[in-house]
Amino acid sequence: MGNKTLSGRHIVLGITGGIAAYKSVSLLRLLVKAGAEVQVVITPAGKEFITPVTLSALSGRPVVSEFFTANTGEWHSHVDLGLWADLMVIAPATASTIAKMANGVADNMLVTTYLSAKEHVMVAPAMDLDMFAHPSTTRNLRQLEADGVEIIAPAAGELASHLVGKGRMEEPENIFARIEAFFNSREDLKGVRVAITAGPTYEKIDPVRFIGNYSSGKMGFAIAEECARRGADVSLICGPCSLDVKHPSIKRIDVESAVEMLEAAKREFADAEVGIFSAAVADYRPAKSESSKIKREGTSGMTLELVKNPDIAAEIGASKKPGTILVGFALETDNEKSNAAHKLEKKNLDMVVLNSLKDKGAGFRCDTNKISIVLRDGEILDFPLKSKREVAADIIDGIVELRSGRRRVKDV
Ligand code: C5P
DSSP states (O other): OOOTTTTTOEEEEEEOSSTTHHHHHHHHHHHHHTTOEEEEEEOTTGGGTSOHHHHHHHHSSOOBOSSBOTTTOOBOOHHHHHHHOSEEEEEEEOHHHHHHHHHTOOOSHHHHHHHHOOSEEEEEEOOOHHHHHSHHHHHHHHHHHHTTOEEOOOEEEEOTTSOEEEEEOOOHHHHHHHHHHHHHHTOTTTTOEEEEEESBOOEEEETTEEEOOOOOSHHHHHHHHHHHHTTOEEEEEEOSOOOOOOOTTEEEEEOOSHHHHHHHHHHHTTTOSEEEEOOBOOSEEESSOOSSOOOOTTOSOOOOOEEEOOOHHHHHHHTOOTTOEEEEEEEOSSSHHHHHHHHHHHTTOSEEEEEOSSSTTOSTTOSEEOEEEEETTSOEEEOOSEEHHHHHHHHHHHHHHHHTTSSOOOOO
16 A cells, blocks of 8 residues: 555656666566655666666656657657656666756756656766766766756766776665655655545435535545645545545545534544645535335425525534634635635634636646635735646645644634
């Protein structure tokens, strides 16, 4: 199931044309075993040393090398890859690739991906000792360091040329440890208890029918995974949805109705330091649910009597403990921002995430969302359309900022 630090992390593993490429296979194996999702990008010269078949079999993803797949003409977007990656690791990095990276010579997929990478980049040089000691290599590595790239210095030892000296790529286990240390250092919710509601609720009419809604749970699950990746212990209370939990730090509690969700929330939110209400809870439920299937025969129509469901966010908000951060969602069609601000007050929340219904690609069932964050201090942060994973990261950045005391939270 993977380890807590690397589970679900997106890593681009860049492989270049050096003999140490065979060691990248071990690194890839370690990363995949730890639960990371690894996309291999290999230079044309890299393929002379190690076959893409081995790499795609181990990573479970087609290896990317060219801008286009020759037979299908499919274009590989280096921009998408750069955005997808939580980390890019180039191991081994030859003198040539290091020089191209230092100077922005984007003549292959690997260097263009590097230029598009938004997150951290690590480089593990591997070359002969004289090449490594050459002033141009030293200069280029210094430049990369100045650009914020982390250099995993090569070790000294016997080289492929049988010469002995510095230039041997660091061992895969040590590169793996550096990767783990990098992600560990970013765990800004380490040990924090987070409770989340997600998905729809189903309100039973009879054994085969219910009142429900289109919520897929994707946003809540993305938040749960991101919290867990950032070190939190997460309780995820979810209504009926077909998604899987990936991270080992997420405890999943399946419920069906709003009443069941409230019961679970009372338990799970009791000692949570952060509570996030992303579920699309049905506002009403049938006054009574039939134990047998309702028949059509002998009726010309039917009226269903509905009663109001509990407001889970408001109930938990009413007994909020000092220091707890509570976050709600709002989906409004009119006066969005003032309604969201009102909800913040009424439900005793610290942040309301406003989903747009007007923008294409936002809201139910999509993989993308466009949000605004409404805060107690009156500030409203507008974000562009992003993947739900990136939206989750923005929301959690906001929560971390509230926890740090840099912003005002609700006084209790
Ligand atoms: O009042 P409204 O339904 O617009 O509020 C939305 C917010 O309140 C969401 O965070 C949702 O998860 C939460 N909510 C709830 N229980 C309800 C209705 C909404 O927790 N019965």
